[in-house]
Amino acid sequence: MSLAIPLSKRGGPLFRQVYQGLREAILSGVFEAGDRLPSTRDLAEQLGVSRTVVLWAYDQLLAEGFAAARGGSGTYVAAGLERDVHKKQRPAAKLRVSYFGSAAAQVAATVDFPVRRSPALRYDFAYARSYVERFPFEMWRRILLRHSRKAPVREFEYGQAAGTLSLREAISTHVRRSRAVVCDASQVIVVNGSQQALDLVARVLLERGDRVAIEDPQYQGAREIFRAAGARLHAVPVDREGLDPDKLPAQARVAFVTPSHQFPTGAILPLTRRVALLDWAARENAIVVEDDYDGEFRYEGQPLESLQGLDAEGRVVYIGTFSRTVFSALRIGYLIAPKSLVSAFTAAKWLCDRHTATLEQQTLAEFIASGIYERHLRKVRRRNAALRRVLLEAIHKHIGNSVELTGDGAGAHIVLWPDRRVSEDALVARAASRDVGVYGISGYFLAPPSRVGLMLGYGRLNEHEIREGIRRMAEIF
Amino acid sequence: MSLAIPLSKRGGPLFRQVYQGLREAILSGVFEAGDRLPSTRDLAEQLGVSRTVVLWAYDQLLAEGFAAARGGSGTYVAAGLERDVHKKQRPAAKLRVSYFGSAAAQVAATVDFPVRRSPALRYDFAYARSYVERFPFEMWRRILLRHSRKAPVREFEYGQAAGTLSLREAISTHVRRSRAVVCDASQVIVVNGSQQALDLVARVLLERGDRVAIEDPQYQGAREIFRAAGARLHAVPVDREGLDPDKLPAQARVAFVTPSHQFPTGAILPLTRRVALLDWAARENAIVVEDDYDGEFRYEGQPLESLQGLDAEGRVVYIGTFSRTVFSALRIGYLIAPKSLVSAFTAAKWLCDRHTATLEQQTLAEFIASGIYERHLRKVRRRNAALRRVLLEAIHKHIGNSVELTGDGAGAHIVLWPDRRVSEDALVARAASRDVGVYGISGYFLAPPSRVGLMLGYGRLNEHEIREGIRRMAEIF
Numbered sequence: 001m002s003l004a005i006p007l008s009k010r011g012g013p014l015f016r017q018v019y020q021g022l023r024e025a026i027l028s029g030v031f032e033a034g035d036r037l038p039s040t041r042d043l044a045e046q047l048g049v050s051r052t053v054v055l056w057a058y059d060q061l062l063a064e065g066f067a068a069a070r071g072g073s074g075t076y077v078a079a080g081l082e083r084d085v086h087k088k089q090r091p092a093a094k095l096r097v098s099y100f101g102s103a104a105a106q107v108a109a110t111v112d113f114p115v116r117r118s119p120a121l122r123y124d125f126a127y128a129r130s131y132v133e134r135f136p137f138e139m140w141r142r143i144l145l146r147h148s149r150k151a152p153v154r155e156f157e158y159g160q161a162a163g164t165l166s167l168r169e170a171i172s173t174h175v176r177r178s179r180a181v182v183c184d185a186s187q188v189i190v191v192n193g194s195q196q197a198l199d200l201v202a203r204v205l206l207e208r209g210d211r212v213a214i215e216d217p218q219y220q221g222a223r224e225i226f227r228a229a230g231a232r233l234h235a236v237p238v239d240r241e242g243l244d245p246d247k248l249p250a251q252a253r254v255a256f257v258t259p260s261h262q263f264p265t266g267a268i269l270p271l272t273r274r275v276a277l278l279d280w281a282a283r284e285n286a287i288v289v290e291d292d293y294d295g296e297f298r299y300e301g302q303p304l305e306s307l308q309g310l311d312a313e314g315r316v317v318y319i320g321t322f323s324r325t326v327f328s329a330l331r332i333g334y335l336i337a338p339k340s341l342v343s344a345f346t347a348a349k350w351l352c353d354r355h356t357a358t359l360e361q362q363t364l365a366e367f368i369a370s371g372i373y374e375r376h377l378r379k380v381r382r383r384n385a386a387l388r389r390v391l392l393e394a395i396h397k398h399i400g401n402s403v404e405l406t407g408d409g410a411g412a413h414i415v416l417w418p419d420r421r422v423s424e425d426a427l428v429a430r431a432a433s434r435d436v437g438v439y440g441i442s443g444y445f446l447a448p449p450s451r452v453g454l455m456l457g458y459g460r461l462n463e464h465e466i467r468e469g470i471r472r473m474a475e476i477f
Numbered sequence: 478m479s480l481a482i483p484l485s486k487r488g489g490p491l492f493r494q495v496y497q498g499l500r501e502a503i504l505s506g507v508f509e510a511g512d513r514l515p516s517t518r519d520l521a522e523q524l525g526v527s528r529t530v531v532l533w534a535y536d537q538l539l540a541e542g543f544a545a546a547r548g549g550s551g552t553y554v555a556a557g558l559e560r561d562v563h564k565k566q567r568p569a570a571k572l573r574v575s576y577f578g579s580a581a582a583q584v585a586a587t588v589d590f591p592v593r594r595s596p597a598l599r600y601d602f603a604y605a606r607s608y609v610e611r612f613p614f615e616m617w618r619r620i621l622l623r624h625s626r627k628a629p630v631r632e633f634e635y636g637q638a639a640g641t642l643s644l645r646e647a648i649s650t651h652v653r654r655s656r657a658v659v660c661d662a663s664q665v666i667v668v669n670g671s672q673q674a675l676d677l678v679a680r681v682l683l684e685r686g687d688r689v690a691i692e693d694p695q696y697q698g699a700r701e702i703f704r705a706a707g708a709r710l711h712a713v714p715v716d717r718e719g720l721d722p723d724k725l726p727a728q729a730r731v732a733f734v735t736p737s738h739q740f741p742t743g744a745i746l747p748l749t750r751r752v753a754l755l756d757w758a759a760r761e762n763a764i765v766v767e768d769d770y771d772g773e774f775r776y777e778g779q780p781l782e783s784l785q786g787l788d789a790e791g792r793v794v795y796i797g798t799f800s801r802t803v804f805s806a807l808r809i810g811y812l813i814a815p816k817s818l819v820s821a822f823t824a825a826k827w828l829c830d831r832h833t834a835t836l837e838q839q840t841l842a843e844f845i846a847s848g849i850y851e852r853h854l855r856k857v858r859r860r861n862a863a864l865r866r867v868l869l870e871a872i873h874k875h876i877g878n879s880v881e882l883t884g885d886g887a888g889a890h891i892v893l894w895p896d897r898r899v900s901e902d903a904l905v906a907r908a909a910s911r912d913v914g915v916y917g918i919s920g921y922f923l924a925p926p927s928r929v930g931l932m933l934g935y936g937r938l939n940e941h942e943i944r945e946g947i948r949r950m951a952e953i954f
């Protein structure tokens with residue numbers, strides 16, 4: 001039998017090419033079980049290669065069990081390999097996925113999870129971004145490098161599931177001081193950004209069918225993970241003061257809230273509503289998940305302190321992230337668990353991915369402990385405050401006071417609520433035609449919203465760009 | 478009313494201490510809803526601070542809604558704050574957790590998830606470790622630093638859920654070449670180590686109650702994540718040739734296997750069994766999850782190629798990791814999905830934590846593309862092969878051939894199976910008393926094992942230590 005094995009100079013070692021040709025011939029049924037393979041001498045001659053090459057290839061086939069040697073009588077195709085003859089042509093299997101898997105596949109179709117790249121508009125009011133242009137990368141790199149140099153060998157092996165102690169301590173000190181969170185380092189679980197914290201919450205706290213109270217509108221990453229977990233979402237309407245506690249449902253297991261700067265409307269939940277929310281949770285034995293979104297950036301008075309700090313019964317899970325204050329691609333956030341849930345959350349983190357990368361944790365820990373983080377926050381806060389002032393003045397000057405506006409009390413974006421005569425898409429398109437990037441809010445609603453809203457981030461523009469962008473915006477109203 | 482607010486020089490800004498004292502007084506019921514707070518002048522005098530300090534504190538209370546101003550008549554405690562009087566003393570809420578959450582809490586109790594630190598024994602045959610002592614950290618750091626310097630700003634923002642393209646390409650090229658995996662970069666999903674790949678498998682493929690075939694013994698990280706997902710585990714016995722395909726169950730959704738070097742026995746699954754396993758999967762419409770544990774390290778002939786490469790129907794999910802070949806604390810691994818499952822797995826990754834940290838992905842991509850990774854692998858392979866030879870010779874010389882031994886064909890650990898008269902714990906303790914670290918295998922079994930087994934890793938010792946360690950081991954048999 002003559003075997004056509006295509007050999008190429010660029011195809012890697014010859015013995016390997018020969019081996020692969022033989023293997024393919026066996027698997028595709030050119031040789032069948034029990035067939036005698038050509039002698040090494042014959043095959044070497046036939047292919048124009050040295051006999052050593054063929055011997056190597058046969059050795060490999062023998063080692064892998066594709067072939068068997070029978071005394072001195074030669075090499076035979078092994079038994080037990082009977083498969084469809086043309087295996088590569090078999091149609092792909094139809095595989096079932098789980099409830100979660102099919103929910104995830106739907107997310108793939110609806111959410112723009114592989115990064116939204118906004119069109120390159122000159123006046124792009126992009127929101128929910130970190131302040132990478134102003135981030136002290138040089139300092140960061142220096143700490144990173146020092147740590148990677150001095151770290152003892154064991155720090156490159158598996159680390160603690162809940163995170164490295166130095167980072168957990170830096171985080172607990174920071175949130176105690178700046179957000180009045182009541183905790184110690186043992187309650188801090190380092191995660192890969194707030195999304196993983198949300199996922200851990202969904203898994204540790206929710207059964208399929210459990211009810212979850214969620215602000216409407218809401219962050220889609222939270223909505224989709226709760227939905228994929230099989231939760232029944234109960235939309236609680238949000239007004240200018242955030243979530244309305246009178247509309248909280250009976251018998252919810254979890255309420256997910258963003259009290260510091262409601263995402264996406266920007267409302268700040270006032271104290272009386274916070275207290276009402278906690279009282280509701282106590283009545284329902286529900287757990288409140290506080291995503292302290294933009295808690296660091298408040299413009300009038302000090303930041304309103306965290307909901308967690310008001311909680312007297314240990315029923316608030318507090319979530320924070322460095323995605324906006326350091327940079328998003330770092331993928332570090334934290335979950336601060338009530339003491340009774342620390343071991344479940346820690347073990348859940350271990351089951352999910354053992355722990356977060358160590359070197360980045362150490363770098364961040366020192367970045368915080370050295371005070372550079374606080375200094376960076378103060379700078380960003382000052383800058384955002386100045387930009388916000390410019391934005392509000394420009395709106396006042398060019399658009400006037402007729403258009404409703406929310407979210408200017410904190411964070412780095414506002415929402416404009418124009419009259420409903422025009423669609424969001426039309427407004428966004430008209431703005432884009434004037435080189436202005438604004439973003440519709442409707443995608444964040446669970447129930448179709450009754451109003452049109454436009455989100456305008458201002459943290460990444462300069463004063464001139466903000467003024468000019470708003471001047472152009474005025475033309476489209 | 479006289480208020481005792483303890484002020485301290487080290488307690489941070491005075492206005493904040495005053496604010497916190499007042500807040501505490503309100504929350505604990507010293508002041509009740511509607512009570513008039515002391516005038517700023519009175520309180521300033523009483524506390525011995527300037528009136529500005531008190532004004533600031535009151536502003537903050539007003540901003541947060543703890544207090545309300547009534548015309549010129551003073552500042553009053555806000556209504557709607559009626560809570561238990563001594564809130565901090567309320568007993569902690571009893572919170573329910575999910576099925577997954579309670580399974581995780583049990584894992585916390587049974588698995589040593591916060592890093593096993595083996596006792597400091599001189600001849601420690603630790604296993605399943607990376608080769609950090611020999612890792613080319615200097616090269617790694619150089620690439621890391623270069624990337625962190627030259628990366629454009631957008632690389633610090635959110636990245637692609639499935640991973641950065643350069644790394645996905647480097648991985649697909651590597652596994653195609655060295656493991657005969659049939660794939661392209663679009664099927665590669667970068668994850669945080671193989672544990673996250675296992676978690677994604679559990680979530681995307683399994684419903685609670687689904688049957689999962691699992692080798693017995695098996696890796697506890699796989700066992701526990703499938704168990705926490707509510708799977709019914711069906712233990713398939715492992716013999717010297719690995720999993721016995723005749724013992725595979727009917728109607729399983731998933732089979733989890735480690736064909737290259739069964740963990741922990743070290744058996745290498747021969748080709749006929751691989752084919753039988755795939756045929757079983759085709760009959761049952763099951764998915765085979767191949768954890769290519771130690772696939773890079775095989776000592777006789779070339780590494781046996783991956784099961785995935787034999788699969789004709791796209792029903793193998795292939796999992797690999799850099800935890801052993803780069804370093805564990807990096808937390809990067811990969812999952813190679815059949816094409817039909819790519820979007821579900823990608824979206825699941827997004828839901829879990831959006832994506833893996835970018836800078837580390839880029840560093841690793843270049844580390845592989847530059848050839849340094851391959852060179853490091855070759856070095857480790859050569860060194861492990863030499864150490865293995867020394868180990869086998871030492872066992873032959875000191876212990877003899879009476880003790881059964883598995884796992885010497887690949888990887889960097891073997892298993893000794895002494896006669897059953899002594900317990901594992903006793904053997905481990907006796908070895909430790911001679912300064913030798915060996916590890917019992919029984920914890921990896923789902924069903925209580927019928928035999929005693931000791932695991933001996935050899936990748937982290939030198940030749941002398943191996944010889945002396947085995948000489949000492951011989952005394953305990």
